[in-house]
Amino acid sequence: MPELPEVEVVRRGLQDHVVGRTVERAVLTGARVARRHGAGPADLAARVAGSRVRAVDRRGKYLWLVLDPPHDDPQALVVHLGMSGQLLVEPPDAPREKHLHAAFDFADDGPQLRFVDQRTFGGLALAGLAPDRHGPRAYGIPEPVLHIAPDPLEPAFDRAATVRRVRAKDTELKRVLLDQTVVSGVGNIYADEALWRAGVHGRRRGAALTGPTIGRVLDHAADVMREALGQGGTSFDALYVNVNGASGYFDRSLAAYGQAGRPCPRCGTAIVREEFMNRSSHFCPRCQPRPRVRRPG
DNA sequence: CTACTGACCTGTTTGC
DNA sequence: TGCAAACAGGTCAGTA
Known part of the structure; x- marks a missing residue:
């Protein structure tokens, strides 16, 4: 079950494989994966397209991609893996997983980012970034994560x-x-x-x-x-x-x-x-x- | 405000 | 063999 160490392993993988790349297209399947995104899955997909991934950050079990949209302030694609969520980096022609809920294509035509979740306790949301009241943070904290306390492995932990x-x-x-x-x-x-x-x-x-x-x-x-x-x-x-x-x-x-x-x-x-x-x-x-x-x- | 419970999910394992 | 119940558990809405 993904707790802090497992989420951090995923964060490091994303850091290696998606930072610096530009999202060309996102496809979300079903509404549930974006249930925490008020405007719905189509809105999320539309607003992610064209954004460059600037960083991948984490607090506790929450993970987010800091995105640079073409003509807007940075925003966060917040990911929670829930109990069974996976973020996978795979070739675009890799077989479709049974519980594939989202796929992100990049402008470089390189590997896809996929969100796969058997139980769909996890999900995706797009959110603004706000300053962290616990201490300085390069890109701030996504609004849906502001209520989460610092984890024991981060500098802000008191x-x-x-x-x-x-x-x-x-x-x-x-x-x-x-x-x-x-x-x-x-x-x-x-x-x-x-x-x-x-x-x-x-x-x-x-x-x-x-x-x-x-x-x-x-x-x-x-x-x-x-x-x-x-x-x-x-x-x-x-x-x-x-x-x-x-x-x-x-x-x-x-x-x-x-x-x-x-x-x-x-x-x-x-x-x-x-x-x-x-x-x-x-x-x-x-x-x-x-x-x-x-x-x- | 605080403490606590149930609902959300589905594949696998266990028990009758 | 077959079916049902138990099990895994992170988060949050809702209740007391």
Whole structure:
């Protein structure tokens, strides 16, 4: 599932393959892929045509192409991969994918950029760029991304401020880690891994934890995502791939996520899976003791 | 305002 | 064998 490391792998691929090129034509299939673009898919396609790709930027799991339209200010083509979205760079005559939702042709007649998404939780939108309130940024932040907090791997990330925000939350720590307005880029996989590394149970409440403990969890989240990025990301199947269609290898390094019943790499106790927020949580019952007091609900 | 839930999707796996 | 249910989960609209 694309979380920060996987999205960053895609961003780097796009940086290598589309920056400096000019979009000649965009074809969007169906309305759903552009549901976050108010004016609809035809408008998006029309307004992208003729634009030069100046840069590819990212915050958390959001990715955007900074576009230079011929006679207008720069704008952003915002892409979210959702759970199963892929951005692929392929020859224009490559076979059409079953779940192809958008294709971008370039004026140089080189490889196409395609958006493929089996479940269509992801999508595309065109938006204006605004200054980032968290710090200087070359091209600013797209309006639909302004509510997303900095991720732990970017310079604007304020560790102390994030610790304070987590402590101010009257809710469980894992829920806060997944809240993209507090810290972005962390999804279910890296939340479980960070909590395991820190030896903290995700059901402990932010307000009940010490600042140093929360800081440790955040540091582990940054570490594990950095390591995953070094391995090309995590993937369990062909759903997550880089722009060339290749998978990452970090799934071989997971200690907790998806490891139910397997021994904890630190103490040997069997990893437990339980339902949390209508998803799965994985933890070591010995290294990550449950909170002793649980509130009702 | 905050905390929390359900809906959106579809291919694959599991269970009867 | 066949069908249904469970599962994967990021985001946001809507509710309390």
